[in-house]
Amino acid sequence: MQFPNKLTPTEILHEYMKNVVFSSNPLTAEQIEEIFLRALRDFFEKNISLKYLESIACQLNYELHKPEKISLDRELERALEEAAEITYYLRKKDKNPQPFKEALKVLKDYYKKNT
Secondary structure (H helix, E strand, O other), X not given: OOOOOOOOHHHHHHHHHHHHOOOOOOOOHHHHHHHHHHXXXXXXXXXXXXXXXXXXXXXXXXXXXXXXXXXOOHHHHHHHHHHHHHHHHHHOOOOOOHHHHHHHHHHHHHHHHHO
């Protein structure tokens, strides 16, 4: 999905949601997964930055911790957690590149397995 440069991560998340969410009910696990996979696709295709991917993952992760408690499979939960921390790993990459490499591997593996 191509985005104008002026969109914020929140606006991009809303664009994804327009294509996935059709009611005002809390997000389901399937909707979170679909939105996350779209964000991963756009990241790997270089349509969104690492920072934007992280922001979107943080917002989706927030959905998991609402009182409704969504039940996700462990792989999706781990991929969201890695994406939500990825710019932290990037900033620390010079001292220890392994966490950043591992996070990217988790994201790529999750994307390949689920698309």
